[in-house]
Every structure is written in structure tokens, then in C-alpha cells.
Amino acid sequence: MVIRVSHLHKSFRVHRREAGWLEAARSLWRRDYRVIEAVKDVSFTIEKGEIVGFLGPNGAGKTTTMKMLAGLLHPTSGEITVGGFVPFEQKPEFKKMMSLVMGQKSQLIWDIPPMETFLVNKAIYDIDDRAFRQTLEELTELLDLAPLLDKPTRSLSLGQRMRCELAAALLHRPQVLFLDEPTIGLDVHTQENVRRFIVDYNREHETTILLTSHYMGDVAALCDRVMIINYGRLIYDGELSVLTEKLAPYKRLEVRFSRVPDMDWGEYGEVAEIEEGTVVLRVAREKAAGTAARLLERFDVRDINIEDPPLEEVITRAFQEERV
Amino acid sequence: MIRKYIALLRMKYIEMLAYRLATFVWMTGAITQPLITMFVWMNIHPEESDSFVFYFMAVIFVERMTSAWDVWELDREIREGTFSNLLLRPLHPIHWAIAENIVYKWLFAVILAPVWLVGAVFWPPLRPHMTAGQAVLFLAAVVLGAALRFLLSYSCGLLAFWVTKVAAVYGVIDVISLFLSGRIAPLEMLPPALREWSEWLPFRYMISFPIEIATGAVDGGELARGFAVAAGWMAVFVAGVQWLWKAGMRKNQAVGG
Numbered sequence: 001m002v003i004r005v006s007h008l009h010k011s012f013r014v015h016r017r018e019a020g021w022l023e024a025a026r027s028l029w030r031r032d033y034r035v036i037e038a039v040k041d042v043s044f045t046i047e048k049g050e051i052v053g054f055l056g057p058n059g060a061g062k063t064t065t066m067k068m069l070a071g072l073l074h075p076t077s078g079e080i081t082v083g084g085f086v087p088f089e090q091k092p093e094f095k096k097m098m099s100l101v102m103g104q105k106s107q108l109i110w111d112i113p114p115m116e117t118f119l120v121n122k123a124i125y126d127i128d129d130r131a132f133r134q135t136l137e138e139l140t141e142l143l144d145l146a147p148l149l150d151k152p153t154r155s156l157s158l159g160q161r162m163r164c165e166l167a168a169a170l171l172h173r174p175q176v177l178f179l180d181e182p183t184i185g186l187d188v189h190t191q192e193n194v195r196r197f198i199v200d201y202n203r204e205h206e207t208t209i210l211l212t213s214h215y216m217g218d219v220a221a222l223c224d225r226v227m228i229i230n231y232g233r234l235i236y237d238g239e240l241s242v243l244t245e246k247l248a249p250y251k252r253l254e255v256r257f258s259r260v261p262d263m264d265w266g267e268y269g270e271v272a273e274i275e276e277g278t279v280v281l282r283v284a285r286e287k288a289a290g291t292a293a294r295l296l297e298r299f300d301v302r303d304i305n306i307e308d309p310p311l312e313e314v315i316t317r318a319f320q321e322e323r324v
Numbered sequence: 325m326i327r328k329y330i331a332l333l334r335m336k337y338i339e340m341l342a343y344r345l346a347t348f349v350w351m352t353g354a355i356t357q358p359l360i361t362m363f364v365w366m367n368i369h370p371e372e373s374d375s376f377v378f379y380f381m382a383v384i385f386v387e388r389m390t391s392a393w394d395v396w397e398l399d400r401e402i403r404e405g406t407f408s409n410l411l412l413r414p415l416h417p418i419h420w421a422i423a424e425n426i427v428y429k430w431l432f433a434v435i436l437a438p439v440w441l442v443g444a445v446f447w448p449p450l451r452p453h454m455t456a457g458q459a460v461l462f463l464a465a466v467v468l469g470a471a472l473r474f475l476l477s478y479s480c481g482l483l484a485f486w487v488t489k490v491a492a493v494y495g496v497i498d499v500i501s502l503f504l505s506g507r508i509a510p511l512e513m514l515p516p517a518l519r520e521w522s523e524w525l526p527f528r529y530m531i532s533f534p535i536e537i538a539t540g541a542v543d544g545g546e547l548a549r550g551f552a553v554a555a556g557w558m559a560v561f562v563a564g565v566q567w568l569w570k571a572g573m574r575k576n577q578a579v580g581g
Contacts, residue, residue, distance in 0.1 A: 124415045
């Protein structure tokens with residue numbers, strides 16, 4: 001396996017500050033500290049070539065865990081190995097086999113064109129000329145970088161910058177890639193492009209990818225396996241489809257009528273929505289087909305749709321659970 | 325390592341050119357204080373005007389060549405979390421700072437040296453009277469001074485792992501150094517007790533010492549002792565940076581996300 005984490009803990013001591021002038025002044029000579037346990041007893045392993053989605057509400061411990069995996073943070077206790085290295089030792093060989101892309105932080109040097117950052121990375125990561133040319137060519141094509149390379153980074157749009165950001169992170173061909181909110185703030189079209197790129201790249205190079213995102217679209221498109229973390233604890237680790245079945249053991253039946261019959265739908269399923277001409281029912285998975293047939297037989301149905309509940313709904317439910 | 329430095333120097337050079345105005349202001353802004361101080365002293369001791377002119381012109385040159393701004397850079401990078409980007413790369417972040425220092429100081433030298441040369445042609449007090457040996461020792465002392473100031477500034481910057489807005493700490497040190505490094509007045513004008521102190525503290529070796537070599541105020545045994553003290557402080561600062569680095573890494577919260 002490429003990544004192995006066992007009984008990982010991280011706690012921070014933070015200064016507690018109350019709001020208000022007086023309290024702020026008081027904190028000058030008296031400081032209250034409290035310990036925040038950001039990550040509690042987290043264990044998992046990830047195999048080579050896997051793409052794993054790491055989900056959780058804000059402040060759940062996703063980014064903290066990722067920073068420990070990338071060697072930026074020192075774990076309070078527990079063990080991590082990534083590609084055989086202990087991240088926190090910060091060995092150059094370790095840094096050369098991985099990359100961390102943070103959607104909200106830029107590794108590109110702000111006031112000069114991205115190409116300059118690429119050249120610095122080429123030297124720092126000891127990439128030889130041929131490999132650099134090849135990789136850059138490939139990335140330029142996949143990410144459509146050609147028009148961006150010589151503009152100052154600060155003048156790029158968010159989407160353009162993220163494409164360059166990915167390129168900068170991949171120039172040294174890392175075997176492990178940590179992506180923290182790589183699509184944050186991007187428009188739907190650009191999100192789509194970034195996703196397609198990640199899937200293709202993973203397929204082509206068997207890169208192991210751990211990804212956090214708030215967009216369920218990312219997770220649905222990219223990950224077969226998800227890990228859900230909440231209040232610092234890992235509450236689910238497994239296939240996305242299993243999670244859906246577990247937490248949402250029903251299908252959505254969207255039934256369209258010319259005119260919605262005024263009646264009690266209880267006999268068919270639980271009503272999720274009723275709007276003009278449309279009723280949305282939640283029906284147990286195994287009964288979905290039968291219910292649809294009955295509806296078609298008894299009513300003047302114009303259209304009927306059977307689908308899985310939206311992933312947002314499933315995940316929101318998961319976040320409310322102690323353990324899934 | 326040489327390839328890495330060439331790449332970093334090139335990048336820092338391009339970055340510097342992107343900040344033309346700021347670079348120009350840094351250059352000229354730093355000249356004002358020594359110039360005004362010079363005029364004050366010339367007013368107090370008009371009979372020694374010539375030596376003050378040489379001294380403070382030398383202060384301008386040496387001060388620019390040894391100046392260090394790394395504490396502000398580190399303070400900002402660590403507080404805002406951009407330091408993580410340097411930490412993720414397989415090269416110690418201190419090399420980025422060293423490369424930046426080399427690029428800016430090279431620019432300062434390229435501008436200041438010809439200005440001095442032209443000035444010296446028209447204004448005799450600016451003409452140095454140095455033997456070749458003195459000149460070599462002068463340059464060596466400038467490099468040593470630059471290293472000392474850089475390391476002090478960098479170690480203060482590393483305190484940002486513990487304290488926010490750490491530049492304030494450096495501000496206090498800077499005020500002390502204003503007097504004990506010879507920026508306000510030649511050290512020989514200090515009261516004897518302070519003068520004695522200044523010889524053992526690191527500040528003299530950041531500005532005054534090279535100038536003393538250039539004016540011939542220090543030579544022989546005193547000169548050797550000066551280099552020895554400076555080398556001692558160098559060792560202390562190197563150890564300090566190493567220790568702070570190790571401890572800071574454990575403390576690092578890699579803020580922002």
C-alpha cells in the first residue's frame with residue numbers, strides 16, 4: 001500500500017479570545033488556552049492508483065490530516081507512512097514523490113509568469129531537460145496552458161490559475177497527489193475540465209490521489225471510495241455506492257401528471273415534494289419498480305423517473321451520524 | 325545545488341524587476357537616515373567634515389550591502405500560511421532567502437559602486453586610501469556582516485512559529501543596533517563603557533567593522549580579534565537558526581487551507 005495511517009491524533013492548543021473591547025484588553029495579560037483535538041484516532045490505508053474522496057463538514061479535520069500526510073504538520077501521536085517515508089521527517093526524496101495542491105493557496109510565484117515557477121521547480125526537483133519538456137508538453141495540452149504560461153500569475157483568473165497550479169504540482173511526476181479543494185470557486189465548466197483531467201491523469205500514471213471537496217459532483221465523478229470524517233473521527237470508509245444504500249435505502253420516484261390527483265400518497269411512499277403537476281416520492285429500493293408499475297396502471301401518468309437520492313442528501317445524513 | 329541556485333537567482337531577478345518602484349524606493353529611502361545624520365555631525369564638528377563624509381558614505385554602502393529584511397518576509401509567510409509552499413519543496417526555504425539577498429545586494433552594489441566612483445572623482449573626501457590587502461579584508465568583512473545580519477533577521481523571523489507579528493521584536497533589536505553598529509555615529513564617539521560593549525556584541529560587525537578597516541582605524545591584533553569575534557557570533561547564529569528551525573517545525577501549524 002502507498003499510504004498507511006494508524007491511530008493518528010492531532011491536537012492544537014489555541015488561545016481563547018472572547019469578543020469585545022474589554023475582553024480583548026484582558027487577554028493582554030491573561031490568556032486562556034484550550035486544547036482542540038482536530039484529529040482523533042484516525043486509521044486507514046490507501047493502495048497504489050486509488051482515488052479516494054475525503055469528506056467532512058468544515059473544521060472536521062480533513063485539511064489537518066492532509067497536512068500531516070504531506071509532512072507540514074507534526075502528528076501529536078500515531079503513525080503515518082507515505083510511499084515508505086515518514087512525512088514529517090521531510091526528506092527530499094519524500095517531497096519528490098508527492099504533491100499537495102491547495103485550492104486556496106498558490107504555490108505559483110505571484111508577480112511573475114507561471115513558467116518561471118515551473119523552471120524553479122524543474123531545478124529544485126532535479127527534473128532533467130527531456131523529462132521536463134515531455135511533461136510540460138503533455139500538461140500544456142491536457143490543461144490548455146499555452147496562452148497562460150507567460151502572463152503574470154496575479155493576472156490569471158481563478159480557473160486559469162488552478163490549471164497552472166496543477167501543472168506546477170505534477171511536473172515532477174509525483175506518485176502521490178493530495179488535492180485539497182481543487183475545484184473551489186471554479187465555474188461548472190472549469191470544474192468539469194479539472195475533474196476530467198484528474199481522472200485521465202490517474203488512469204494514465206496510476207497516481208494515488210486523496211481528494212477533499214465540498215462539491216459532491218467532484219466526489220461522484222472521481223471517487224469510488226470515500227472516507228468521511230466528522231469532529232476529527234473517521235466515521236465511514238468504504239464504497240460510495242454502499243454508503244448511499246446504507247444511508248438512503250430508498251429511491252426517488254418523480255411522477256409527472258397532467259393534474260395531480262388530490263389524495264393520500266402514503267400507500268405508495270413518503271412524499272418528498274409536491275408541486276404543480278409533479279409528485280416526488282421516497283420509496284424503499286426493492287419496492288421502487290413495483291410502485292412505479294402500480295402508479296402507471298392506476299393513474300394518468302405523463303412521465304415517471306426513478307433515481308438515486310442526490311449525494312448531498314446522503315452526505316448530509318452521514319455528517320449527522322456518529323458512525324456509519 | 326549550483327543549478328538550483330542559478331534557477332532561484334534568475335527567478336528572484338525577474339521578480340525584482342517586477343517590483344521596480346519598490347526596489348528604487350528601498351534603495352533611496354535607506355540613504356536618507358545616514359545622510360541627515362552626516363549633516364548633523366558636520367554641523368557639530370565642522371573641522372572634521374571630510375572624515376564624516378567618508379564615514380557616512382561608507383555607512384550607506386555597507387548598510388545596503390548587509391541589510392536584511394527576512395524577518396518581515398518570514399513573519400508574513402508564516403502568518404499567512406504561504407510558507408507551506410516552500411516547505412513542500414525538496415529544498416530548504418532558507419536558500420530562497422539567500423538567493424533573494426544575493427540578487428538585491430548585487431543590484432545595490434551595481435548602482436552604488438559607480439555612484440561612489442564618480443563622486444570620488446569630483447569630491448576628494450570620498451577617495452578611499454586603502455591598500456589591496458585592506459580592500460580584500462574590507463570586502464571579507466562586508467560579506468561577514470551581511471551573513472551576520474541575515475542570520476539574525478532569519479532567526480527572528482523563525483520566531484513567527486510561536487508569536488504573531490514577530491517583526492516588533494526585531495524592531496527593538498534594530499534600535500539597539502542603530503547605536504551599537506555605528507549607524508548613528510562612529511563607534512569611537514561612544515562613551516568608553518558602551519564602546520567596550522560594542523566590541524563584544526555582534527552589531528559592530530554588521531556595519532562599523534568593515535568601515536574601520538577601510539579607514540585604517542583598526543589593524544593588526546585588533547583586526548584579528550574583530551574577525552574572531554564576528555566568526556564566533558556567526559557560529560552562534562548558525563546554531564540558533566538550526567535550533568529554531570527544528571523546534572519551529574514541531575510547532576508549525578501550517579495555517580490556512
